[in-house]
Amino acid sequence: MLGNYVYKHAAGYTGVGNDARLLEFDAKFFIASCTKLLTSIASLQLHNEDGTFELHRAKKSITLRHLLTHSAGATYIWADPTLFSWRLSRGEMPVIVKNGDVANAYAYPRAYEAGGSWGYSGGLDWASLLVTRLSKQGFEEYVEEIAKPLGITTFTWCLRRKPAVEEKLMNISTRQEDGTLIYGPTPFWPDPIYEGGGAGCYASVHDYTRVLSDLLKDDPITLRKETVDEIFSPQFKECSLELAGLQANAEVWLSTTYSGGVLVMEDVKRDNYFTPKGTMRWSGLPSLLWGVNREKGLAFMFATQVVPWADRKSFEVAARFETAVWRNLKP
Numbered sequence: 001m002l003g004n005y006v007y008k009h010a011a012g013y014t015g016v017g018n019d020a021r022l023l024e025f026d027a028k029f030f031i032a033s034c035t036k037l038l039t040s041i042a043s044l045q046l047h048n049e050d051g052t053f054e055l056h057r058a059k060k061s062i063t064l065r066h067l068l069t070h071s072a073g074a075t076y077i078w079a080d081p082t083l084f085s086w087r088l089s090r091g092e093m094p095v096i097v098k099n100g101d102v103a104n105a106y107a108y109p110r111a112y113e114a115g116g117s118w119g120y121s122g123g124l125d126w127a128s129l130l131v132t133r134l135s136k137q138g139f140e141e142y143v144e145e146i147a148k149p150l151g152i153t154t155f156t157w158c159l160r161r162k163p164a165v166e167e168k169l170m171n172i173s174t175r176q177e178d179g180t181l182i183y184g185p186t187p188f189w190p191d192p193i194y195e196g197g198g199a200g201c202y203a204s205v206h207d208y209t210r211v212l213s214d215l216l217k218d219d220p221i222t223l224r225k226e227t228v229d230e231i232f233s234p235q236f237k238e239c240s241l242e243l244a245g246l247q248a249n250a251e252v253w254l255s256t257t258y259s260g261g262v263l264v265m266e267d268v269k270r271d272n273y274f275t276p277k278g279t280m281r282w283s284g285l286p287s288l289l290w291g292v293n294r295e296k297g298l299a300f301m302f303a304t305q306v307v308p309w310a311d312r313k314s315f316e317v318a319a320r321f322e323t324a325v326w327r328n329l330k331p
Contacts, residue, residue, distance in 0.1 A: 003213025006298065006329045008205075015171030015305075017183045026206060028154055028165045029303045030172070030188045032199045032284035036124045036260025037211065038155070039197030040068050040231070041222050042142055043127040044258060046134050059113055064130075066114045067123035068258045069235045071242045073110030074126060075119035080111050097122070100139075100157070100194035102129045117245030118236075124260045128197025139195035149221050150214060152207040157195040159187060165202050170305045172286060175313070181306070188286065188307070198260075199285070205301050212292045212299035231258045232280060232294060234265065274323045287314035291322060297331035 013020040014027065047064055066072035077083045077094040086109070087094045097105040102125045111119055128139045135142050140157050147155050159166040172188050173181040192200055214220045220228050234255035236243035246256055254262045261282025268275040275281070281291035287306045292299035302318045 003209070003216060003299070006331060007325075012304075014169075015183060015186070016173050016181045017171060020171070023170065024168075026168060026204055027170045027303075028168045028202055028204050029170055029288065029305060030284075030286060031201050031203050031208065031288055031303075032188075032286060033260070033282065034203075034208065034284040034288050034290060035197060035199050035201040036282060037290070038143055038146065038201060039124045039128050039131070039139075040259050041146055041211070042131050042139070042197070043068065044223055044227055044231075045146070046131055047227075060115065062114045064127065065235060065258070067127045067130075068260060069118070069242070069256045070121045070123050070260075071116075071118050071236075071245070071256075072114050072121065072123045072126070073112040073116060073119070074106060074121045074123050075111040076121055077108065079120045083108065083111060097125070097196065097198075098189045098192060098200070100125075100192035100196035100200060102126060102194070102196055116241050118242050118249065118256065119245065120249070122198055125196045125198040128195065131197070132194075139197060143195075143201075146211075146222055147207070150207075150210045152203075152210055154202065154204045154207045156202050157200045158191040159202065160191060162202075168204075169202070170303075172305045172307060174307050175311050179313075186305075188305075205303050208290065209299060209301050212290060212301065215292055216294060216297060216299060232263070232278070233257070234263050272323070273319050274326050276326050279326075285309050287311050287318065289318045289322065291325075293326070296326065298325060298329060300325045 008025060010023045010025040012023050014023050062072045077087055084094050106122045131142055132139050143155055154165050156162045156165055171186040172184055175181055214222050215228055236255050253266050253268060255265050257263045257280055259280055264275050264277055264279040267277050276293055278295050279291050279293040283289045288303045290301045302321050304314055306314045
């Protein structure tokens with residue numbers, strides 16, 4: 001049985017161009033790093049029962065746990081000053097990988113040994129490559145196996161494969177320094193060579209929240225119950241190098257999970273913001289945000305298509321929406 005909506009709403013337009021239409025609830029979005037949750041589920045489905053899914057490299061083996069929790073050392077170059085400088089020293093410009101060619105695009109030194117810290121990374125991209133090699137399928141093809149039992153039809157990395165998704169796609173809008181919005185670029189990324197697990201998927205809110213609601217079930221469809229239990233468990237021990245690395249980059253009330261996102265470890269109460277303990281959450285570049293809390297029995301997704309990352313106005317609206325969900329709604 002699929003979850004039921006407690007609240008749903010669409011407002012505004014599909015963009016700022018002259019051809020913009022009223023935004024409808026079945027609009028489709030480029031979900032960027034919200035893709036990571038789908039990759040986590042896919043790789044955990046293929047995880048060996050004895051937990052030995054690992055690569056034997058460097059001084060310490062890289063496990064699936066390291067890849068899914070951003071603790072493998074495979075830090076995004078644009079997120080690591082040392083790697084950024086290394087790339088520049090070679091006369092190369094650090095870029096965001098858009099083509100999904102993980103084996104080539106992420107073939108650069110790791111920032112630290114596996115388990116030695118935390119750094120936002122291409123770990124989920126490497127995880128998707130493992131899924132494709134173990135399943136002998138394209139990554140989107142494998143994700144379709146997750147989607148079908150949930151009645152999901154919109155997940156794709158290539159718009160040309162699903163014209164119905166492209167037809168209902170919300171346009172990207174770019175915030176200017178004076179606060180105004182201009183059109184584009186849409187699509188935000190070109191169709192990739194391969195499907196990367198760190199970003200790149202398109203989806204509707206309706207379909208993405210089906211995945212979130214499945215994680216709330218006593219008998220989930222996508223994963224075994226004990227695996228979902230593990231997803232909602234903090235993966236870093238107190239005083240570990242990994243937790244220290246995360247908290248040096250984020251709030252001290254966070255830990256991390258197998259979802260590619262973070263876990264809220266205590267209630268966050270402010271005058272204008274609230275997130276309860278136990279909330280698993282993450283975001284996507286064009287101002288998307290999702291969260292799920294088992295104790296509350298609720299999940300949410302806020303979606304728009306505004307760049308650059310951390311657009312203040314979009315984040316403020318998302319924070320107000322998230323707060324209203326946790327303070328006011330009941331399952």
